[in-house]
Amino acid sequence: MPEVMFAGPDGxxxxxxxxxxxxxxxxxxxxxxxxxxxxxxxxRITYNMYRTFEKLGFSVMRFNFRGVGRSQGRYDGGFGEISDAAAALDWMQMVNPNSGGLWIAGYSFGAFVGMQLLMRRPEISGWVSVAPPANHYDFGFLAPCPCGGLLLHGDSDEMVPEPAVRKLVDKLNTQKNVTVDYRVYAGADHVFATHAEHVSEAVEDYVGKIVARKAMALAAD
Structure with a gap:
């Protein structure tokens, strides 16, 4: 997994x-x-999702938001981080001009940023959100949500109560042509301390089936 450095909006x-x-x-x-x-x-959850997408045959990136690790700049309350993620997508699309689809996956704060990006980039064809902070941020911007996706949460999440996430899921599932596959894990806390493998398994199952269906449809044409 080679290290890359790319231009962001703040360094x-x-x-x-x-x-x-x-x-x-x-x-x-x-x-x-x-x-x-x-x-x-x-x-750990971010890394596991990265490796799962790699296993499924994707070109995949994970990166540090501004001010983290060797990334330049300073934390910007979520606004600049959305721009950072957009810059990462730009870089990947430049390297992969013939890519067959685009997915966004995020964990906790990353899930919020990912869903914001989903509304800004119509080429995104699928998403995965793990423990989205539905009680800390207003997800009302997902109206209308452009596509369905996979949402994972723990019923013992001490930071984001499960009912707050279920309310978000129920609202999304009322939208036309949007179906959210919502999977709740008994005993899982916010960091999925003893449930990390379930995240990988769910992503492989959900994304793998969609990729396989798309491949079959292309083969049939």
Whole structure:
């Protein structure tokens, strides 16, 4: 997983990037938890999702938001971090001009940034959100949400109560052509301390099935 440095809106950003051997492979960007609470691209859940997308044949990147690790700049309350993620997508799309689809995946704060990016980039075709902070941020901007996705949460999350996330899911599922696959894990806390493997398994299951269906449809044409 080679290290990459690319231009961000507030200085250079540090990432890790895996390039698929397939020229038209789909792309995935994985976003880490809150920079002010120790979140980095090496976070376990972030890393596990990165490796799962790699296993599924994606070209995939995880990177440090501004001010984290070797990334330049300073924390910007979420606004600048959305721009950082957009710059990461720009870099991947430049390197992969023939990519077959684009996914955004985020954990905690990264899930909030990812969903913001989803509303700004119509080429995003799928998403994964793990423990989105639905009680800390207003997710009302997801109206209308452009596509369905996978949402994972723990019923013992001490930072984001599960009912707050279920309320968000129920609202999204009322929207036309949007279906959220919501999976709640009994006993899982916010960091998925003893449930990290379930995140990887869910991403592999959900994303893998969609990628397989798309491949079958293309083969049939």
């Amino acid at each position: 250079r950003l540090e990432g890790r990037y895996h390039h698929s051997s397939e020229s038209n492979a789909p792309l995935a960007l994985v976003l880490h938890p809150h920079p002010m609470h120790g979140g980095t691209m090496n976070n």
